[in-house]
Amino acid sequence: MDTYDVAIVGYGPVGQLLSILLGQRGYRVAALERFPAAYPLPRAVHLDHEIARILQSVDLRSDRDPVIEPYDDWYEWRNAAGKTLLKVDWRGVGPSWWHTSNFFSQPELERELDLRVQKQPSVSVLRGRNVTGLQQDLNGVTVTASMTNDPDEGEQRVRARYVVGCDGANSVVRGIAGLPMTDVGFPFDWLILDMIPNEPMRFEPPAWQLCDPARPTTIVPGGPGRRRWEFMALPGEDIQDLNSADKAWELLQPWGLTPDNAALERHAVYRFQARWANQWRQGRILIAGDAAHLMPPFAGQGMCAGLRDVNNLAWKLDLALRHQGDDRVLDSYGPERTPHVRHFIELSMQLGRVICVPDAADAEARDEAMIAAMNDPSLAPPPPDPPRLGPGILAVDDAAAGVLSIQSRVAHDGREGLFDDVVGHGWFVLSTKSVPPLSAQAQATMDRLGGRTLTVGGFGAADAADAADAADADVDVDLVDIDGRYASWFDELKADAVVIRPDFYVYAALSDVEDVDAALTALGRQLPAAPMVTT
Ligand SMILES: Cc1cc2nc3c(=O)[nH]c(=O)nc-3n(C[C@H](O)[C@H](O)[C@H](O)COP(=O)(O)OP(=O)(O)OC[C@H]3O[C@@H](n4cnc5c(N)ncnc54)[C@H](O)[C@@H]3O)c2cc1C
Numbered sequence: 001m002d003t004y005d006v007a008i009v010g011y012g013p014v015g016q017l018l019s020i021l022l023g024q025r026g027y028r029v030a031a032l033e034r035f036p037a038a039y040p041l042p043r044a045v046h047l048d049h050e051i052a053r054i055l056q057s058v059d060l061r062s063d064r065d066p067v068i069e070p071y072d073d074w075y076e077w078r079n080a081a082g083k084t085l086l087k088v089d090w091r092g093v094g095p096s097w098w099h100t101s102n103f104f105s106q107p108e109l110e111r112e113l114d115l116r117v118q119k120q121p122s123v124s125v126l127r128g129r130n131v132t133g134l135q136q137d138l139n140g141v142t143v144t145a146s147m148t149n150d151p152d153e154g155e156q157r158v159r160a161r162y163v164v165g166c167d168g169a170n171s172v173v174r175g176i177a178g179l180p181m182t183d184v185g186f187p188f189d190w191l192i193l194d195m196i197p198n199e200p201m202r203f204e205p206p207a208w209q210l211c212d213p214a215r216p217t218t219i220v221p222g223g224p225g226r227r228r229w230e231f232m233a234l235p236g237e238d239i240q241d242l243n244s245a246d247k248a249w250e251l252l253q254p255w256g257l258t259p260d261n262a263a264l265e266r267h268a269v270y271r272f273q274a275r276w277a278n279q280w281r282q283g284r285i286l287i288a289g290d291a292a293h294l295m296p297p298f299a300g301q302g303m304c305a306g307l308r309d310v311n312n313l314a315w316k317l318d319l320a321l322r323h324q325g326d327d328r329v330l331d332s333y334g335p336e337r338t339p340h341v342r343h344f345i346e347l348s349m350q351l352g353r354v355i356c357v358p359d360a361a362d363a364e365a366r367d368e369a370m371i372a373a374m375n376d377p378s379l380a381p382p383p384p385d386p387p388r389l390g391p392g393i394l395a396v397d398d399a400a401a402g403v404l405s406i407q408s409r410v411a412h413d414g415r416e417g418l419f420d421d422v423v424g425h426g427w428f429v430l431s432t433k434s435v436p437p438l439s440a441q442a443q444a445t446m447d448r449l450g451g452r453t454l455t456v457g458g459f460g461a462a463d464a465a466d467a468a469d470a471a472d473a474d475v476d477v478d479l480v481d482i483d484g485r486y487a488s489w490f491d492e493l494k495a496d497a498v499v500i501r502p503d504f505y506v507y508a509a510l511s512d513v514e515d516v517d518a519a520l521t522a523l524g525r526q527l528p529a530a531p532m533v534t535t
Contacts, residue, residue, distance in 0.1 A: 001157050001159050010291070012110070014306035015164075015289070016031070022314060030123075031117070044104075044106045046220070049095060049099060051304045060113065069102060071206070071207065074089060077370075079212065085354075090207070095404060097406075097407045103221040105223035128150075132146055132172070142157055162284050181277050184349070189271050190231065191231045191232075191243060192267065201261075208220075211357065213359055229255065276338060293305060295344060296348045301348060337389070343384070386404070410422055427502060430454055435497060441520075446520060448524070496513045508523075
């Protein structure tokens with residue numbers, strides 16, 4: 001029986017990303033996928049700046065790879081009469097430096113991720129394996145899969161120290177592990193169309209929602225060369241009739257699309273859902289992505305949430321695999337991710353409740369309230385707090401612990417560029433002042449994690465050379481803050497030092513560099529105690 005460090009069940013985008021993240025760390029990984037080829041149906045089209053930064057870490061970049069199209073415009077909601085109900089500013093870049101919103105076609109993104117998996121020598125992609133059984137013992141898990149390409153081949157068994165179920169909404173792994181879900185339901189059916197126009201077409205704005213009770217409709221980019229239309233099924237409408245090419249062309253006609261000027265690449269009807277797992281780990285078995293949560297797609301965040309899951313899990317699995325015998329760090333995975341993902345589930349449902357209104361009187365009342373709030377912002381609901389991780393490997397009683405850090409351009413060691421490109425990945429103490437020498441305990445934590453302490457300064461200078469001159473006067477600077485964004489961020493946090501985790505989330509923000517030592521000592525106590533084993 002072949003043995004691996006981690007067996008990943010399901011090779012959708014979430015299983016693919018985890019395969020790369022573990023392969024980059026040198027782990028032996030088997031990714032078992034029931035289908036012989038990639039899933040071809042239309043699904044995700046939108047990802048945000050944080051996900052673009054995660055993709056940067058696997059060398060998939062919207063500034064180079066044409067599969068991702070950065071968006072630089074408003075996202076608008078209008079009523080049936082064409083009046084604006086809401087305008088969301090999606091222009092420019094977000095805190096992670098990448099664009100706030102980006103569009104892509106999921107099958108193309110999966111193809112790009114697959115190419116990067118193939119470059120990992122320690123990762124085996126085993127297609128045509130339908131996982132049917134998991135047998136867990138003290139040392140690992142035996143995974144049983146039936147061979148879907150050729151049932152006569154019988155079954156295959158592999159052995160792994162951990163199994164991660166990235167096997168989608170109907171997760172077999174979740175079922176076998178008995179991980180319970182909370183299901184709050186969101187029972188709306190939508191027809192999803194992926195279109196390839198064969199002549200230039202302009203839409204103003206390029207991404208918008210038509211909140212028309214006669215047919216709520218989403219009109220957004222669908223990735224390079226594509227457009228996406230989504231039409232809500234009306235009460236009592238026959239789903240079979242709706243999910244046909246004829247109906248698709250009928251619905252597209254008012255939008256100027258015909259078989260003469262566009263190709264209908266795919267159509268599918270989905271029933272949206274809203275649910276999350278109450279527990280994400282059962283011993284050596286964990287779940288991620290759609291296996292752990294589902295949300296309606298109105299915020300474009302379902303896959304994004306799954307990619308965040310495995311960006312959180314990868315460094316914890318790394319610690320668990322290196323500290324044989326103490327894998328309590330994995331206990332923090334579900335509790336950290338649950339409130340974060342619930343933030344997006346609730347946001348998606350709130351948006352859906354505004355959009356999915358098929359009743360004319362209800363729609364009129366909604367329009368009145370939203371137009372009033374457009375005219376008088378004091379009537380608008382307050383913007384939601386930023387999403388934040390739940391309790392886990394985070395400093396306690398720290399207002400910034402669990403929020404996303406930023407990425408900006410830096411100059412370092414004679415190179416200029418984005419932080420991750422120039423400095424790399426891992427644990428960092430970033431500070432605006434020199435950090436005093438660490439105690440033995442704090443230093444031991446940094447050594448175990450391979451953490452680095454870097455001072456950042458020279459804020460807001462016209463160019464890197466200027467910045468270096470300015471910074472030299474103040475403090476011995478390791479990183480020049482080319483755009484002054486780190487300066488603004490430290491100001492916002494009222495911090496002189498920030499401890500940042502490998503998944504880009506803040507562990508602690510400290511108003512005094514003297515407190516770095518205590519924060520690292522506390523971090524050390526939250527991490528595995530057993531001796532480290534090199535892989
Ligand atoms: C209409 C629509 C629009 C969407 N829009 C967006 C968007 O704009 N932005 C966004 O972020 N998200 C969006 N999403 C959500 C996004 O598509 C999903 O969240 C994402 O595909 C989940 O990825 P995953 O890898 O977790 O699961 P999946 O993509 O479902 O992959 C799971 C894989 O596991 C395999 N598998 C299942 N069972 C087994 C088994 N027993 N053995 C072996 N293999 C198995 C499956 O064959 C599949 O390949 C949208 C979804 C829909 C339906």
